[in-house]
Each structure stands twice: as structure tokens, then as C-alpha cells.
Amino acid sequence: LILASKVQSVSTMAKEEQNVGNVKQQLAKLFESALNATVPNEPDVEPLVAACTAKFGDYQCNNAMGLWSKIKGKQNEFKGPPAVGQAIMRNLPQSEMVESCSVAGPGFVNVVLSKNWIAKSLQKMLIDGIDTWAPRLAIKRAVVDFSSPNIAKEMHVGHLRSTIIGDTLARMLEFSHVEVLRRNHVGDWGTQFGMLIEFLFEKFPNWEDVTETAVGDLQAFYKASKQRFDSDPEFKEKAQKAVVRLQGGEERYRKAWAQICEISRNEFNRVYQCLGVHIEEKGESFYNPYIPEVLKELTSKNLVEDSQGARVIFIEGFNIPLIVVKSDGGFNYASTDLAALWYRLNEEKADWIIYVTDVGQQQHFDMVFRAAKRAGWFPAEDNTYPKASHVGFGLVLGEDGKRFRTRNTEVVRLVDLLDEAKSRSKTALIDRGKDVEWSEEELEQTAEAVGYGAVKYADLKNNRLTNYTFNFDQMLNDKGNTAVYLLYAHARICSIIRKSGKDVEELKNTGTIVLDHADERALGLHLLQFSEIVEEGCTNLLPNVLCEYLYNLSENFTRFYSNCQVVGSAEETSRLLLCEATATVMRKCFHLLGIVPVYKI
Numbered sequence: 316l317i318l319a320s321k322v323q324s325v326s327t328m329a330k331e332e333q334n335v336g337n338v339k340q341q342l343a344k345l346f347e348s349a350l351n352a353t354v355p356n357e358p359d360v361e362p363l364v365a366a367c368t369a370k371f372g373d374y375q376c377n378n379a380m381g382l383w384s385k386i387k388g389k390q391n392e393f394k395g396p397p398a399v400g401q402a403i404m405r406n407l408p409q410s411e412m413v414e415s416c417s418v419a420g421p422g423f424v425n426v427v428l429s430k431n432w433i434a435k436s437l438q439k440m441l442i443d444g445i446d447t448w449a450p451r452l453a454i455k456r457a458v459v460d461f462s463s464p465n466i467a468k469e470m471h472v473g474h475l476r477s478t479i480i481g482d483t484l485a486r487m488l489e490f491s492h493v494e495v496l497r498r499n500h501v502g503d504w505g506t507q508f509g510m511l512i513e514f515l516f517e518k519f520p521n522w523e524d525v526t527e528t529a530v531g532d533l534q535a536f537y538k539a540s541k542q543r544f545d546s547d548p549e550f551k552e553k554a555q556k557a558v559v560r561l562q563g564g565e566e567r568y569r570k571a572w573a574q575i576c577e578i579s580r581n582e583f584n585r586v587y588q589c590l591g592v593h594i595e596e597k598g599e600s601f602y603n604p605y606i607p608e609v610l611k612e613l614t615s616k617n618l619v620e621d622s623q624g625a626r627v628i629f630i631e632g633f634n635i636p637l638i639v640v641k642s643d644g645g646f647n648y649a650s651t652d653l654a655a656l657w658y659r660l661n662e663e664k665a666d667w668i669i670y671v672t673d674v675g676q677q678q679h680f681d682m683v684f685r686a687a688k689r690a691g692w693f694p695a696e697d698n699t700y701p702k703a704s705h706v707g708f709g710l711v712l713g714e715d716g717k718r719f720r721t722r723n724t725e726v727v728r729l730v731d732l733l734d735e736a737k738s739r740s741k742t743a744l745i746d747r748g749k750d751v752e753w754s755e756e757e758l759e760q761t762a763e764a765v766g767y768g769a770v771k772y773a774d775l776k777n778n779r780l781t782n783y784t785f786n787f788d789q790m791l792n793d794k795g796n797t798a799v800y801l802l803y804a805h806a807r808i809c810s811i812i813r814k815s816g817k818d819v820e821e822l823k824n825t826g827t828i829v830l831d832h833a834d835e836r837a838l839g840l841h842l843l844q845f846s847e848i849v850e851e852g853c854t855n856l857l858p859n860v861l862c863e864y865l866y867n868l869s870e871n872f873t874r875f876y877s878n879c880q881v882v883g884s885a886e887e888t889s890r891l892l893l894c895e896a897t898a899t900v901m902r903k904c905f906h907l908l909g910i911v912p913v914y915k916i
């Protein structure tokens with residue numbers, strides 16, 4: 316009952332808060348009144364507005380056909396869909412946004428936007444700031460569960476993908492005024508800790524003073540303890556007892572556990588620091604105390620049943636059940652996720668809970684979400700909140716087309732990977748003489764921005780569901796769809812502005828943008844579409860749409876710059892402002908992608 320009152324439809328809230336940056340939304344509002352005037356007896360027609368792919372206009376309204384099939388049996392004055400389209404066009408309210416309209420084919424209403432209006436909107440953004448273009452989403456608070464490596468085990472490239480994708484989604488949502496709880500759901504609970512703790516005691520009698528350096532590589536430590544566990548029955552028994560003592564809260568065991576977690580945490584933090592990722596740890600152990608109550612609730616709702624000594628939830632459409640209590644009485648990954656979901660809904664009051672893991676965990680999340688739905692934690696309809704979404708992603712492949720691994724070790728250490736990207740980009744900068752031209756600090760910072768940016772962008776530009784091949788040469792190429800190319804494009808625009816010798820801050824208030832040349836207009840329109848692209852990226856949880864937008868922006872700019880002289884032309888002021896608007900939008904894209912912009916090349 317309490318949950319039910321929280322349920323809000325996406326569209327009702329979207330109407331309350333209009334976003335000035337979103338062209339599509341503003342046109343939809345105009346078409347809404349056109350539709351009301353055209354078919355007053357059909358009050359609930361949602362306007363369908365989309366950017367045009369054809370050359371008839373910039374945007375189109377696609378309601379005529381659907382509307383026709385709705386009204387054709389009933390009494391009406393129309394002969395067919397094109398006539399409905401004509402009427403919608405006639406009823407479109409006067410607006411400074413619109414230059415002209417036409418009806419095409421079976422009733423599409425095409426809109427050509429006014430170039431003066433586009434220019435004015437850009438200018439307003441330059442003065443008021445790009446945050447005025449932030450999308451307005453229908454939710455207040457989201458949990459993004461990402462990165463989430465396992466203590467003492469390797470943090471592999473899958474975790475890198477989760478970290479990069481999750482961070483970008485969080486950034487896009489934060490930009491869109493959503494409060495985001497960035498959650499690191501680390502695997503810090505489970506039976507492996509018995510073995511790790513006993514091994515720690517054995518190897519380091521003075522374990523309380525042991526630091527990272529003494530343990531060395533925690534992965535190697537894990538492997539060694541596993542070997543001991545598998546080969547020595549006496550050790551194995553001790554380890555199994557240790558789990559019970561740990562979970563029973565015995566002081567010495569809790570302390571050793573915390574120590575191991577801390578060592579891992581330091582390792583993870585190095586990666587987060589390189590990547591500029593902020594994340595808050597609430598590991599599996601945190602939810603452990605909530606599990607019994609949550610299972611009690613699910614049991615009382617008749618969801619949980621006995622099966623071969625275990626307690627399970629059967630879910631329609633799946634041939635295996637979700638195990639929530641193992642046959643030895645212990646809890647598992649699924650019981651933890653159910654408790655975490657309960658906590659996020661009821662304690663953290665999240666409207667949208669987003670999980671970023673490889674697609675291999677899709678079924679697990681499908682089942683957890685379905686169980687939650689059966690328990691009444693989520694509304695029955697799909698497009699209402701609260702809601703949970705699994706953001707799956709594909710594999711990172713090596714040159715051999717197999718799962719990415721280095722030659723000698725089995726897994727790629729993420730810190731090494733990032734270090735290499737940085738050092739390669741540094742070498743490229745030195746080859747171009749930048750070590751002479753720049754200070755050591757500038758060189759270092761640029762190498763970092765370019766190197767880390769390249770790794771992130773190479774990941775984010777793909778549709779997340781597809782596998783991609785990790786290739787340093789490709790991602791660090793300064794041509795093609797890479798971060799390097801884009802960062803350089805941005806730096807070049809900054810240098811055009813610098814070299815003009817003009818004060819753009821002053822021009823923003825004194826100058827006027829004019830979009831007479833076709834390439835100026837195309838660039839202006841593309842800039843104006845930033846907001847709806849971010850909104851689309853948020854709604855569909857797809858960072859690649861933002862990458863595609865950014866790449867196209869850069870191409871639009873190149874076309875403009877090769878066909879329109881900027882410095883020294885009669886249109887210099889307007890064109891400098893267009894350069895500034897492009898640089899501003901590019902920087903916001905970089906920011907949302909977690910890439911640090913560079914200003915010099």
C-alpha cells in the first residue's frame with residue numbers, strides 16, 4: 316500500500332516540468348494542442364514527434380495514421396490519413412519555433428524549424444549555461460549498482476566495463492536532476508572468507524599489523540589459500556568452521572575479515588582514482604542482517620517453497636527456481652540481492668534501481684525482479700515507477716577473438732592496462748615534441764586525459780550488448796571515431812577562439828548568432844538536439860547514443876569549419892559564438908562520458 320502511492324507514470328510527470336532545451340518536447344506540446352483541436356472527441360492522443368531522417372524537415376509528427384484508424388468508423392469530416400495530417404498542420408498553434416510545415420505521404424506533418432529560433436536558443440544557452448539544457452526525468456532518486464568486484468578475487472575487464480558504463484549512466488542521470496546513489500555491491504561475504512582468514516592466520520601470525528605490501532598480490536594470496544583448502548582436509552575443516560565463527564560475529568574473525576576487505580579496497584580504489592570514478596561501497600555483507608525478515612515476508616506471501624532441502628522461488632517461464640536458502644541453511648547471491656532490493660526500495664526510497672553487470676547475469680536479475688513483482692514490490696505495469704533494470708554488457712575480447720587476457724598471466728590487471736594507455740599516449744605526445752613545448756605537468760595531465768579517455772570511449776561507443784575487441788592502437792588513433800580524435804577536435808576549436816583574440820564572454824552578450832549558411836544551420840540544429848539525446852540515453856540506459864552524437868557533432872563542425880571562414884570574415888562574431896557553443900556542448904559530452912577535456916594540442 317505504501318509502495319502503491321509512490322507509483323507515478325512517466326508521462327504525467329514529464330508534462331509538469333517542461334525542459335527548455337528539449338526541442339522534441341516543445342514541439343510535442345504544440346502538436347498536443349493541434350491534436351486536441353483536430354479531434355476534440357479523442358482527448359488522450361499522445362503526440363508522436365520525432366527528428367526527421369528525410370530531407371523534408373527537421374522534425375515530424377506521426378499521429379495521422381494511428382488517429383485515422385481510431386476515428387474512421389466514427390463520424391468525422393476526414394477522407395483519409397493525409398486529410399488528418401492536413402488538419403493537424405492547420406491547427407498547429409503559431410510559434411516562433413516553426414519556419415514552415417508540410418504534409419508528406421500518408422499524413423506525416425513535417426516541420427522546418429526557424430533558423431532564427433535555433434540561433435536564439437543557442438545564444439540563450441551560452442548566456443545561461445548548458446545546465447539549462449538538462450533533461451527532466453520523471454524520477455527523483457536512482458540507485459546505480461555498478462563496478463561491484465569481489466574481495467580478494469581479481470577485478471577483471473568485466474568489472475572495468477561495469478565501472479565505465481555505470482559511471483556514465485550515473486553522470487547522465489545526475490545531470491538530469493536525478494539524485495543518484497552510486498553503489499559498489501562488492502562481494503565481501505561468502506564461504507571463501509573462512510579459507511582466506513585461516514590462511515591469513517597461518518601465514519601471518521602478527522596479521523593485525525599486516526598491510527597490503529606484506530600480503531602482496533591478493534589474487535595470488537587467494538590462489539594459494541584455495542590450493543591449501545583443496546589439498547589439506549584438516550585445513551579445509553578449519554576453514555569451514557571459520558565461516559561459522561565469522562558469521563556468528565566472533566571478534567577475531569570479524570577483524571581479520573575487515574583486514575582482508577581493506578586490502579582489496581585499496582586496490583580497487585587505485586582503479587577508481589585513475590578513472591575519476593566516485594562510488595560508495597555497500598557490500599553484500601551490509602544486507603545480510605535484512606535477509607531473514609525479507610525471506611519471512613516472501614514466505615508469508617507464499618512465494619517460497621521447499622525443494623530438495625533448499626528453499627526456492629519458482630518463477631513462471633524459467634525451468635530452474637531461484638534458490639534463496641541453500642540446503643545447508645546458508646544464504647546466497649540471490650538472497651542477498653532480494654534483501655538489497657528490498658532495502659533500496661524501502662529504506663533508500665529509490666524510484667529506479669539499475670544494475671550494471673555482464674549479460675551472463677541477465678537471468679539472475681530477471682528472476683529476482685520477477686520475484687519482487689510477485690511480492691508486489693513493483694507495480695504490475697511496465698512503464699511505471701518504482702522500477703528495476705538490468706544493464707547487461709558483452710565481453711571484452713583480445714586480438715585472438717577470445718576473452719581478453721595477457722600473454723603470461725590469466726587476467727589483465729586493470730591498473731596495468733590504464734598505465735599502458737597513459738604511457739602510450741605520452742609517447743605519442745613526446746613524438747610530437749610536446750615534452751619541449753609543455754611543462755612536465757601539462758604533459759602528464761594530457762597523457763592521462765587522452766589515455767584514460769581512450770579506454771573509456773572505446774568501451775562506451777559500442778552498443779553495450781555487443782562484444783568488442785580491446786586494441787590500444789585503434790583506441791589511441793587520432794583519426795576515426797576515437798576519444799583522441801574528439802579531444803583534439805575540441806582543442807582545435809579552443810585554439811580557433813584563442814587565436815581570434817576576441818573575448819567570447821563579451822561576445823555572448825553583445826554579438827548575435829546568425830545561421831544563414833546551410834552548414835551553420837546544420838551545426839546549430841545538431842547542437843540543439845543535445846538535450847533530447849541525453850534524455851534518450853538515460854531512458855534506454857545506452858551511453859553509445861551520446862558517443863554517436865558527439866562524433867556527429869565533431870563531423871558537423873568540421874563541415875562548417877571547412878566551408879565557412881571564421882576569423883577575419885564578416886560573420887566572425889556569430890561564427891566564434893558557434894565555435895564556443897560547439898566547444899561547450901562537446902565538453903558536457905566529455906563530462907558525461909567521464910572524459911577530461913584538453914584545451915591544447
Ligand code: ARG
Pocket residue numbers: 460462463464465500501502652655670671672
Ligand atoms: N560481484 C558481482 C560480480 O562480480 C557483481 C554484483 C552485481 N550487483 C548485484 N547487486 N548483484 O559478478
